[in-house]
Amino acid sequence: MNFHTRKWIKPEDLNPNGTLFGGRLLEWIDEEAALYAIIQLENPRTVTKYISEIDFRASAKKGDIIEIGIEPTKFGTASITLACEVRNKMTREVIITIDRIVMVGLDEHGKAKPHGKTEIEYVKNRIADSNES
Known part of the structure; x- marks a missing residue:
């Protein structure tokens, strides 16, 4: 699992119990999954x-x-499926796991757009490939 994003828990991120508000964490996870999928699907x-x-x-x-850790598990025709794990760096505990997050690339009309991807690509490899052309 690749852990690219860290968040510092601030007072505005807390619930009435004084712990991390689950909705805030889900917002961060959804954003991280979206960014990962946008880069992978180039859409x-x-x-x-x-x-x-x-x-x-x-x-x-x-x-x-x-x-927040994200790991791709499957490519569909227009989608990518991701797994997620969030860890507390201070206590080393796993806070949350999500087995499947499905992200779908759309066209300009809001319809699923096939992406033709079958494996993870890294931006550095795309840059190197384009320089060789």
Whole structure:
């Protein structure tokens, strides 16, 4: 799993119990999944189609640092399926796991757009490939 994003838990991220508000965490996860999928599918019109069961296993409190991990698990015709894990860097506990997040690339009319991808590509490789042309 690749952990690209870290978040510092601030007072505005807390619920009335004084721990990380689940809705805020889901917002961050959805944004991270979207950014990952947009880069992989090379389509800025990529949207969330499905998020599987969410299992909150631990929490975080003000001042903690969490990290969000995303891993691709499958390419569909117009979609990419991702797995997600969020960890608390301070306690080393897993906060949440999500087995499937399905992101779909759309065309200018809002319809699913086939992407032709079958494996993960890294931007550095795309840049190197374009320089060789």
